[in-house]
Amino acid sequence: MKAIVLEKAGGPENLHLAEVQKPNIKKNEVLVAVKAISLNPADVKPKYNDEMLGMMYGKERPVILGWDIAGTVSEVGAEVSDFKLGDKVFGMVNFPGVGKAYAEFVAAPEAHLAKMPDHTSFEEAAATTLAALTALQILSGKINKGDRVLIQAGSGGVGHFAIQIAKSFGAYVITTSSAKNRDFVLSLGADEAIDYRTQNFEDVLSDIDFVLDTQGGKVLENSVKVLKNGGAVITTVGLDLPEEITALAAKENKSVSNILVHSSAEDMNTLKGMLENGAIKPNLYKVFDFQDMADAHREVEKGRTVGKVIVTLK
Numbered sequence: 001m002k003a004i005v006l007e008k009a010g011g012p013e014n015l016h017l018a019e020v021q022k023p024n025i026k027k028n029e030v031l032v033a034v035k036a037i038s039l040n041p042a043d044v045k046p047k048y049n050d051e052m053l054g055m056m057y058g059k060e061r062p063v064i065l066g067w068d069i070a071g072t073v074s075e076v077g078a079e080v081s082d083f084k085l086g087d088k089v090f091g092m093v094n095f096p097g098v099g100k101a102y103a104e105f106v107a108a109p110e111a112h113l114a115k116m117p118d119h120t121s122f123e124e125a126a127a128t129t130l131a132a133l134t135a136l137q138i139l140s141g142k143i144n145k146g147d148r149v150l151i152q153a154g155s156g157g158v159g160h161f162a163i164q165i166a167k168s169f170g171a172y173v174i175t176t177s178s179a180k181n182r183d184f185v186l187s188l189g190a191d192e193a194i195d196y197r198t199q200n201f202e203d204v205l206s207d208i209d210f211v212l213d214t215q216g217g218k219v220l221e222n223s224v225k226v227l228k229n230g231g232a233v234i235t236t237v238g239l240d241l242p243e244e245i246t247a248l249a250a251k252e253n254k255s256v257s258n259i260l261v262h263s264s265a266e267d268m269n270t271l272k273g274m275l276e277n278g279a280i281k282p283n284l285y286k287v288f289d290f291q292d293m294a295d296a297h298r299e300v301e302k303g304r305t306v307g308k309v310i311v312t313l314k
């Protein structure tokens, strides 16, 4: 089968189309004939650093990157009960871990997949995976109707799902974006948008119940400041939280924590329901052909993605 492989650490120019062995599936896995893949900052950043690559993917070279797929089931493991040949499925495969998504065929545990909604395209389904799971896993159980919720970077992959999910939970949603993305974030249902390039959100906001942060650093610190007493911030950035930020939160009776998204069929099925009832809709920012994966990486590396960057296989 064809795959995009990374021979050694480096830039997008090190990503090559190659012929590799089709994966064998385990009893609890299905083989997915991939139709669309979505990309994340987590796909593109680690490839530059050999040590980081080793930590995330082990010693095996070349590496096949990626986690987010949509496609059709082409083989079914002996213990798989939820899927059959030909089913259209989507999911984030083996995260944290090695997903090997940039390939014509991916071996995926059934515990990481859901069936695609009937009226969703492969591109839209592939888009509704890691970023959407992150937003869902952060916001689930954290929001009461009417809460004032701040979503940092509402135009990004995580942020654009987070706005929609928080609205579907009944929140009053405030988000940060640049002026060029203002109409986009408002169209997703945000009640207020703050242009982060011309206005400091910490100067105009207070009494926030919950913040979903995707920026870290000073943005995370200021996110703690705008919380009301007893409020909470969850950030997607950094494995260790800076001590001055946890100390500030503790002093003010606020909570600050981080998360690492994890593969989950249960959460994928929740997202499936949200796609079906219209609570969420992914924004397909740019779509690339499989052989142009290096260009897709270059696009994500710009940090300007509005929604999701997608790669398709014919």
Ligand SMILES: NC(=O)c1ccc[n+]([C@@H]2O[C@H](COP(=O)([O-])OP(=O)(O)OC[C@H]3O[C@@H](n4cnc5c(N)ncnc54)[C@H](OP(=O)(O)O)[C@@H]3O)[C@@H](O)[C@H]2O)c1
Binding pocket: 040, 041, 042, 130, 131, 134, 152, 153, 154, 155, 156, 157, 158, 159, 176, 177, 178, 179, 181, 196, 214, 215, 219, 235, 236, 237, 259, 260, 261, 300, 303, 304, 305, 306, 307
């Ligand atoms: N811990 C986890 O499990 C987990 C899961 C998912 C993602 N993450 C991390 O979370 C971060 C966000 O991921 P993502 O996929 O949402 O990224 P993304 O899609 O690449 O985000 C790009 C968007 O961020 C906006 N943006 C950039 N700087 C901003 C700022 N200071 N304030 C407001 N908006 C800003 C950009 O808009 P403009 O063009 O207008 O600047 C652009 O629309 C990344 O660092 C990623 O690695 C972690």
